[in-house]
Amino acid sequence: xxxxxxHGRGGQGAVMAAKMLASALLVEGxxxxxxxxxxxxxxxxxxxxxxxxxxxxxxEKTQVYNPDCIIVIDPGLLTLPTLFTGLKPNSIFILNTAKxxxxxxxxxxxxxxxxNATGIAVQEIGRDIPNTCLLGAFAAATGWLSLDAVLKSxxxxxxxxxxxxxxxxxxxxxxxxxxVIKW
Amino acid sequence: xxxxxxxxxxxxxxxxxxxxxxxxxxxxVACYPITPQSEVAETMSGFVADGSLDAExxxxxxxxxxxxxxLAASVAGARTFTATSSYGLVxxxxxxxxxxxxxxxxxxxxVNRETPGIHAVSSGQQDMIATRDAGWVQIIVENNQEIADQxxxxxxxxxxxxxxxxxxxxxxxxxxxxxxxxxxIPEQSDVDAFLAPLKNQPQxxxxxxxxxxxxxxxxxxxxxxxxxxxxxxxxDRAKKKVDEIDQQFADYFGRSYGGQIExxxxxxxxxxxxxxxxxxxxxxxVVDTKREEGIKVGLVKQRLFRPFPEERLIAALKGKKAVxxxxxxxxxxWKYGPMCTELKAIAPSIGNVPILSYIDGLANLDITxxxxxxxxxxxxxxxxxxxxxxxxxxxxx
Numbered sequence: 359x360x361x362x363x364x365h366g367r368g369g370q371g372a373v374m375a376a377k378m379l380a381s382a383l384l385v386e387g388x389x390x391x392x393x394x395x396x397x398x399x400x401x402x403x404x405x406x407x408x409x410x411x412x413x414x415x416x417x418e419k420t421q422v423y424n425p426d427c428i429i430v431i432d433p434g435l436l437t438l439p440t441l442f443t444g445l446k447p448n449s450i451f452i453l454n455t456a457k458x459x460x461x462x463x464x465x466x467x468x469x470x471x472x473x474n475a476t477g478i479a480v481q482e483i484g485r486d487i488p489n490t491c492l493l494g495a496f497a498a499a500t501g502w503l504s505l506d507a508v509l510k511s512x513x514x515x516x517x518x519x520x521x522x523x524x525x526x527x528x529x530x531x532x533x534x535x536x537x538v539i540k541w
Numbered sequence: 542x543x544x545x546x547x548x549x550x551x552x553x554x555x556x557x558x559x560x561x562x563x564x565x566x567x568x569x570v571a572c573y574p575i576t577p578q579s580e581v582a583e584t585m586s587g588f589v590a591d592g593s594l595d596a597e598x599x600x601x602x603x604x605x606x607x608x609x610x611x612l613a614a615s616v617a618g619a620r621t622f623t624a625t626s627s628y629g630l631v632x633x634x635x636x637x638x639x640x641x642x643x644x645x646x647x648x649x650x651x652v653n654r655e656t657p658g659i660h661a662v663s664s665g666q667q668d669m670i671a672t673r674d675a676g677w678v679q680i681i682v683e684n685n686q687e688i689a690d691q692x693x694x695x696x697x698x699x700x701x702x703x704x705x706x707x708x709x710x711x712x713x714x715x716x717x718x719x720x721x722x723x724x725x726i727p728e729q730s731d732v733d734a735f736l737a738p739l740k741n742q743p744q745x746x747x748x749x750x751x752x753x754x755x756x757x758x759x760x761x762x763x764x765x766x767x768x769x770x771x772x773x774x775x776x777d778r779a780k781k782k783v784d785e786i787d788q789q790f791a792d793y794f795g796r797s798y799g800g801q802i803e804x805x806x807x808x809x810x811x812x813x814x815x816x817x818x819x820x821x822x823x824x825x826x827v828v829d830t831k832r833e834e835g836i837k838v839g840l841v842k843q844r845l846f847r848p849f850p851e852e853r854l855i856a857a858l859k860g861k862k863a864v865x866x867x868x869x870x871x872x873x874x875w876k877y878g879p880m881c882t883e884l885k886a887i888a889p890s891i892g893n894v895p896i897l898s899y900i901d902g903l904a905n906l907d908i909t910x911x912x913x914x915x916x917x918x919x920x921x922x923x924x925x926x927x928x929x930x931x932x933x934x935x936x937x938x
Contacts, residue, residue, distance in 0.1 A: 377721045381551045384723050390551060393720040395905065417826050419684070419716045419819035420907045514550070 359412035360502060361422040365441060366431035369401040371489035374515065375431070376407035379493055381511035383411040386503045391416045404435060411502075425449060427500060429492055431475075442466070452496050454488050462541040470539040471499030473532050482528040483521070490525040494532030505533045544731040544794045552724045554685045554717040558624065558650050558710075559584035561689045563594045564732040565648075565696050567622035569614035571599040571607040573629060576662055577714035578652040581624040596622075604629035608636035608647070615645035616756045618747040620696070623647065626714060627654035630668045634675070640707045641676030643756045644772065646699035646745075647707040648692070649677075653818065653869075654714040655904055663905035664714040666818065666869040669846065670879045676772055678708040678779050679847040681817045682798075685722040688712050690796055691844075693732055697786045702742040704779050706772075711846075713869075715905055716819040727794065735793055776848040783845055784853075801850035803842040804857050806832065810839030812924045813858055814916060815884060816867040817843045820901075820908040824867070827913040838917050849883055855890045862924035863895040865916045869902040876932050895923040901935040 362379065366372030373394040380390040392409040408422040423443075427450040430436065436453075445466035453460065454475040462470075473495035475488030482491075493508045508529050516522040552560070559581050562570075570589070572582035588594035597614075601607045604625050611621040625633065630651055640647050655661040656668050669679060678698065682691050692710055699708040712718065748756055760768045784800030791797035805825050807813065816824045821842035831838050841857050843850065858864055868878025875882045877898035885896055899916055902908035912935050923929035 373719075377551065377553075380721050380723075384549075384551050389723065391720060391722045392551075393716070395715065416722075417684075417822035418910065419713070419720070419822045420909050423909070 359410055359416065360426045361424065362409045362427045362429065363422050363425040364405075364407040364409070364429045364431060365435045365438065366405050366407070367401075367435070368396070368403045368405050370405075370431050371487050372405045372407045372431050375429070375489035375493060376409045378489070378508075378511050378515055379409045379496070380411070381514060382493065382503055382507045383409070385507040385510045388412065389415050395421055404438070427452065427496070429496060430454060431488060431492060436463075450500055452492060452499055454492060458537055460539065468541050469499060470541065471495050472537040472539065473535060475532060478528055478531045478535065482531065483524045491528040491532035494529035494534075495536035498533045498536045499538050505530065508533075543734075545728050547725040547727045547731075549723055549725045551721050552685065552726070553580060554688055554712060554720050554722075555580035555652070556584055557685045557688050557724050557726070558692060558712075559588070560726055561692045561732075562622045562650075563588050564727065564729055565622070565693060565736065566620065566733075567596050567648075568619040569597045569599065569611065569621045570594075570623065571601050571610035572622075572624045573601055573604045573607045575604070575626050575629045577654060577664075577718040578624050578626040578629070578650070580718075581650055581652070585622070585624075604633040605636055608633035608640060608649075611647045611649070612636060612640045612643060612645050615640070615647050616643055616748050618745075620700070621647050622649075624650035624652070626652040627668045628657055630672060631656060634672065637672060637675050637677060637707070641772065642768070644705045644775070645707055645756075646705055648695045648699050649707065649709050650692070651709050651711045652714045652718045653711050661904045664716055664869075665903050666711070666713075667871065669709070669711045670870045670872070672709070673847055673879070676706070676776070677847060678706050678776070678845070679711060680708065680783075680845055681711045681843065682717075683819060683821045683842065685717060685720060685724045686796070687798055688717065689724055689726060690790060690794065691798065693727070693735060694786045694790055696736055697739065698779065698782055700739045700745070701782060702745060704775055704782055705745055706775055706779060711818070713819040731794070735790070780845065780848050780850060780852070798844060799842070801845040801853045802857060803844060805840040805842065807839035807841065807857055809837060810861060811837040812863045812865075812917075812920050813839050813841055813861045814865050814867065814913070814920065815841045815843060815880065816908075816913075817846070817880065818869065820867060820869065820913075823908060823910060824913050827910055827917060831914065831917045836917060836921050838921070843880060846880075851887055854884065855887055858891045860892060861894065863897070863920045864891070865897045865899060865920035867899045867901055867908060867913070867916060869908070871900060871903070878932075895920070895929055897923060897929055898932040899935055900932070903936065906936050
């Protein structure tokens with residue numbers, strides 16, 4: 359089983375990203391589960407969301423404590439003291455940033471995917487909704503699913519040809535433009 | 542197995558509940574939204590708005606009215622649906638007692654959440670516990686597929702001529718309400734076929750305009766006693782009916798949940814854990830891990846909470862050397878958690894063995910894999926004769 363933890367803020371699409379990723383992994387034939395954990399719904403408040411996938415049914419109904427990958431949607435959350443808590447050895451870090459290089463922030467992180475998801479989203483969608491771009495970057499950096507599976511999962515969530523096309527473009531650019539670093 | 546393969550997609554627990562409620566063709570729906578149930582109410586309203594559900598939606602100003610609407614529609618003969626949680630459930634407390642006293646077969650989703658007193662918008666089973674003696678059937682499920690399948694079975698149970706009781710289907714807020722999981726949604730024709738036997742039974746008593754029939758009138762003295770006795774007897778009959786419906790569901794759809802309880806690796810188990818809801822899924826993983834370590838542990842997942850599955854629990858637990866019960870609520874007035882207290886009531890039939898009570902998972906605090914692992918280890922030690930603590934509040938340790 360692989361476990362992924364998303365860190366974002368209310369309104370950025372972290373919860374939706376976790377769900378879209380589950381749908382994309384279902385396309386790949388995996389068993390999937392994802393859920394967010396928050397109390398009151400508040401725009402701007404830190405949000406954590408989880409996605410699990412496996413070749414067998416997923417029975418665990420707990421938060422993710424030992425992620426194989428963390429995805430940081432809002433770089434403002436990099437100062438969270440708990441951000442890197444519980445990482446498995448050789449885990450993967452996906453970060454929304456304009457930077458092209460990054461100093462290894464935790465010894466358990468061995469692979470890093472840097473992508474300017476906010477910049478790409480503003481260009482392609484016209485708003486800072488970086489989640490679909492980050493899913494493209496995730497597919498490229500982890501190799502755990504194909505870009506095609508990500509793209510196939512999007513129509514279920516994005517109604518209207520225009521917004522769908524913009525998000526497809528954003529995900530494709532995330533896939534192509536992600537800077538993958540090995541630590 | 543006769544049912545066609547349904548469409549599989551990733552779906553949120555609340556949306557699963559609404560989609561399957563639609564397939565059960567309720568005629569009157571009255572839901573007041575409340576976190577973490579809101580998507581059930583919103584999705585049901587959306588179905589009526591887009592024409593995909595032919596039902597009367599009554600927009601109510603609160604949960605008390607929602608239950609009164611469902612009660613009234615139900616005694617007029619309609620199939621009804623509502624959903625609530627926490628504050629909403631206790632706000633309709635008088636109305637749920639009315640519904641059961643009238644023997645109205647209302648089906649209600651209750652998305653488990655902590656109750657008023659300490660304002661916590663978070664998961665916990667205290668709301669269900671607070672209504673356990675209201676005369677409703679209460680069932681708890683573990684995952685999104687079970688929400689779908691059990692909701693269909695709830696209508697078969699509630700409207701069965703021999704039962705005629707309201708049924709509350711409980712699932713954990715947050716852990717299931719917002720869980721996106723792959724779920725197979727059955728075809729409409731298959732749900733229709735499974736519910737069809739309800740049409741081939743005698744017409745249940747109902748209020749007909751102009752006819753001299755009544756429901757829920759005053760029950761003085763023996764009138765009261767007789768009505769209560771029949772209600773009590775129907776609750777007892779519901780136990781076997783739950784097992785029968787589960788078997789019929791398995792025959793038709795190919796999925797079984799064990800009826801009143803699900804036994805997981807219990808056959809050769811020496812010790813047992815009793816849990817319910819989403820935590821039971823996590824517990825299965827722990828049971829597998831502990832088995833690899835050589836501990837012969839099994840899990841009893843309690844699905845039916847009211848009526849209490851006395852006979853099935855005795856059969857499953859008799860002869861085990863120790864039992865640990867994980868409660869996601871507090872039993873005010875008793876030391877032990879509510880489920881543990883009830884299990885102790887049948888302890889003489891199980892055997893004079895240690896029964897350890899654990900309180901965990903309150904207010905969105907996880908019932909984690911290490912927590913359940915610790916429960917197994919302590920129950921195992923108690924089975925070997927070691928001293929043990931009667932009640933443990935795991936988060937307070």
